[in-house]
Amino acid sequence: MSRELKGWKDIPIAGVCWKPATEYLTGDWKTFKPIHDPEKCTKCLLCSLICPDSAIKWNQANEELMFDYDFCKGCGICANECPADAIKMVREGEG
Amino acid sequence: MTTTPWKFTAKEIVEKPELFTSGHRACAGCGPAIALRQIMKATRGPTIVTSATGCMEVVSTIYPYTAWKVPFIHTAFENVAANASGIEAALKVMKRKGRLEHENVDVIAFAGDGGTFDIGIQALSGAAERGHDFLYILYDNEAYMNTGIQRSGGTPHGASTTTSPAGRVIPGKPQYKKPIADIMVAHDIPYVATASISSWQDLLVKTRKGLEIEGPAFMHVFTPCPRGWRYDPSKTIEIARLGVETCIFPLWETIDGEYSLSPQSKILALKPERKKKVTEYLKMQRRFRHLFKPEFKHVIDEIQQMVDKRWNRLLKRCNMTQASQS
Amino acid sequence: MAITQQKTLAINGDEAVALAVKQSDVDVVAAYPITPQTIIVERFSEYVADGEVETEFVCTESEHSALTACLAASAMGARTFTASASAGLALMHEILYVTSGCRAPVVMAIVNRALSAPINIHCDHSDSMVERDSGWIQIYAENSQETYDSIIQAFRIAEHLKVLLPIMVCLDAFVLSHTLENVQVLADETVQKFVGLRDVPQVMGHEGREVPFKLDPSNPITMGPLDLYDYYFEHKRQQEEAMKVAPQIIQEVHEEFSQISGRKYGNGLIDAYHLEDADIATVCVGSTAGTTKTVVDRLRKEGVKAGLLRLRTFRPLPLTDIVKTMENVKAVAVMDRSNSFGGHGGPIYHEIRHSLYDSPTHPHVVNYIYGLGGRDMPPAIILNIYKDLQEILKTKRVKRDVQFAGVR
Structure with missing residues (x-):
């Protein structure tokens, strides 16, 4: 990830952070990605609650789950825990 | 405690803002990251977070990035409870002097097992004795994972780590896990709890209790680590659940020193036949793989015996008796 | 005021x-x-x-x-x-x-x-x-x-x-x-x-705006991150x-x-005592300066051009002030109440010698380690140090550059 490196005069003192982690995408870490089956999904939201990366988002407006592949690291916890068997892990590029 | 129990739905929690955000660099399937995210969902208002050096500190604040939406400070490894003490002292005096904008600000201190069982216990004990109003969260992944899986006082008996390797003679860590939560209960602080990422409601409720209660609160959270425990990352919650179901990591709390079992463990006291054998838990993790060799089988028996001994002791403390011990 | x-x-x-x-x-x-x-x-x-x-x-x-x-x-x-x-x-x-x-x-x-x-x-x-x-x-x-x-x-x-x-x-x-x-x-x-x-002060935070440099729930900042190469x-x-x-x-x-x-301590960084025309001088920090001043007074009465430089701040090291104040001094004894074992002298000695290296007069600079563990530093010992400096001034030779004063 290329980025501009600043000089000591141009950064805050004491190591105060100046970028949100949400600008650092971790989605390219994964080998497997979760595929969500809305038909099977009961919208219990367990997957969203237990995702270590807050990558399963709940759209309040249309009451839908959205998988954010920019951050999903492909751990597969969601698929393992889904009580409705509504999430499958597939190899990246095959989904 | 004067608080009313906090009720919530999954939807309400999911809709709460993420205070520990995506873009942190924890490994895929990280147990502690799940705990932090859920705990931050249980905050009740303005909150300041401080963390000991360790996995979660490192992965969440790699300069210039930060995954924190609340004020956050890390200073060193062994002193997170002293950070919390200083923050709380500043809050108190600023309030007294009319310089605090908020009516209440909660303080949460995060540390791993290294920062709690071992190098940080002095600062923790001191802060508990002084009675600072803060919630201390121990995210226990049972070894120094950030530096490459070295044993800690929280590493269980028989586990292979890089400093307690399973050798030809010594089958992993010879010692047993330090009963850290009981040690904190012995400090006579108002609230101590154990929690597991396999029971998110329980974890959230206990977090909120710990924040609402005045004075020091301590919560020991069971957070499996795929890298250090050597299992597939998808199994993090499953293993955490097995930890509870085998009574390796029972869920309980003390309010003013009175022990009570939490639902997931209480059911095992009432229906002992549901209590699983430790082998079910051990066999899923390659850190225990050597114990299944014939020459080290006795270690599994030792683990089972210690688990039973501690479970029975806990039942007594909770004024419960085991109907029949399988 | x-x-x-x-x-x-x-x-x-x-x-x-x-x-x-x-x-x-x-x-x-x-x-x-x-x-x-x-x-x-x-x-x-x-x-x-x-x-x-x-x-x-x-x-x-x-x-x-x-x-x-x-x-x-x-x-x-x-x-x-x-x-x-x-x-x-x-x-x-x-x-x-x-x-x-x-x-x-x-x-x-x-x-x-x-x-x-x-x-x-x-x-x-x-x-x-x-x-x-x-x-x-x-x-x-x-x-x-x-x-x-x-x-x-x-x-x-x-x-x-x-x-x-x-x-x-x-x-x-x-x-x-x-x-x-x-x-x-x-x-x-x-x-x-x-x-x-x-x-x-105000600092640039991670939410893209200037915020106060403090842990403030209304303006969250992150302090103490992992900061790599x-x-x-x-x-x-x-x-x-x-x-x-x-x-x-x-x-x-x-x-x-x-x-x-109504009180001043030199210029706040260094406290120079009779250094304007001094040929020989000691350098120290702390209470020893009080004793040394009485010794300087005595030597001055005897017509010896002795002086004292007391460092009030050691960090930051007032380097330019040291050089300027010592510009006429020909022999300097630095008194260290600590030792850098194996480092050939104490820390103040290292810094003073380093400060005076580029001084045009290029004075002799020697070191006395003294008073370890509360050993007394009476005027007599300090007087001897000035005597040593007089000897250096006379012979233009340093016999021993680092010595222990008051040890048996």
Whole structure:
């Protein structure tokens, strides 16, 4: 990830952070990605609650789950825990 | 405690803002990251977070990035409870002097097992004795994972780590896990709890209790680590659940020193036949793989015996008796 | 500003520190007692117990936690103070660097005491000298009056928005800490007005806007991140810049304080005694300067052109002032109350010799390690040092560059 490196005069003192982690995408870490089956999904939201990366988002407006592949690291916890068997892990590029 | 129990739905929690955000660099399937995210969902208002050096500190604040939406400070490894003490002292005096904008600000201190069982216990004990109003969260992944899986006082008996390797003679860590939560209960602080990422409601409720209660609160959270425990990352919650179901990591709390079992463990006291054998838990993790060799089988028996001994002791403390011990 | 009404109190150095802290409207004091700093913590505890201060006092379980608590409270925007000595300061070592790195303007009194082993409770400077690279400003006081004055000044210097560095105000164990001295003290309101309220600068946070440099739930910032090879160096460079700005601020605060107190200590950085025309001079820090001044007076009466340079600040090192003040001196003896084992001389010697290397007069610079573990430094020994310098002046030869004064 290329980025501009600043000089000591141009950064805050004491190591105060100046970028949100949400600008650092971790989605390219994964080998497997979760595929969500809305038909099977009961919208219990367990997957969203237990995702270590807050990558399963709940759209309040249309009451839908959205998988954010920019951050999903492909751990597969969601698929393992889904009580409705509504999430499958597939190899990246095959989904 | 004067608080009313906090009720919530999954939807309400999911809709709460993420205070520990995506873009942190924890490994895929990280147990502690799940705990932090859920705990931050249980905050009740303005909150300041401080963390000991360790996995979660490192992965969440790699300069210039930060995954924190609340004020956050890390200073060193062994002193997170002293950070919390200083923050709380500043809050108190600023309030007294009319310089605090908020009516209440909660303080949460995060540390791993290294920062709690071992190098940080002095600062923790001191802060508990002084009675600072803060919630201390121990995210226990049972070894120094950030530096490459070295044993800690929280590493269980028989586990292979890089400093307690399973050798030809010594089958992993010879010692047993330090009963850290009981040690904190012995400090006579108002609230101590154990929690597991396999029971998110329980974890959230206990977090909120710990924040609402005045004075020091301590919560020991069971957070499996795929890298250090050597299992597939998808199994993090499953293993955490097995930890509870085998009574390796029972869920309980003390309010003013009175022990009570939490639902997931209480059911095992009432229906002992549901209590699983430790082998079910051990066999899923390659850190225990050597114990299944014939020459080290006795270690599994030792683990089972210690688990039973501690479970029975806990039942007594909770004024419960085991109907029949399988 | 006019010189204000002052009271004279017969107090020791530790009591002078406690009083100065009481008057400086400190928000959080976190400390752990250790001889010979104990009286500071005890007196301050009494102020708290008697409701004489609004300060939150945290009596921690260790020095490590004491400094940590101050650092964290300082990160909240609070004014903070702690005190330690010897083993206590050594235990803080790790957090000293974290404090300066976090740019937390903690003020700390150090009652200089020898380090173990063997265990010894008496004065030398081994404890603070070893911390000279920790990023703290160091002020060494000659007497209890200066200790009192320096603590008050320290809050203004440390918290100055261009500085934001922690400060140690060092006073000699027992010689100052436990010895009664007449100390002129300012009225509480005068001190409070002088120190004012702590302010914080604005910094660019992670939400794309300038926010106050403190842990504030309304404007969250992240402090103390993992900082790798891409930016750590830049943060260290910033700290050096703060040290470069510090001398000017130290002098300004010193000057402003003199306006209300009528007291000055040289130019705030160095205290030169009869150096204008001196041929020979000693250099030291702390209370030994008091004894040395009487020796200089005696030599002057005898017609010897002797002088003394007392460093008030050792960090930042007042290099240009040292060079300028010593420009006519031909032989210099540096007195170190600590040793750098195997380093060929003590730390002050290293710095003075280094400072004078480019001096046009290129004086002889020798070193005397003295007073370790509280060994007395009587005028007779100091006089002998000046005699040695006279000999060097005469022969233009240095027989031994590093010596121990007062050891059997």
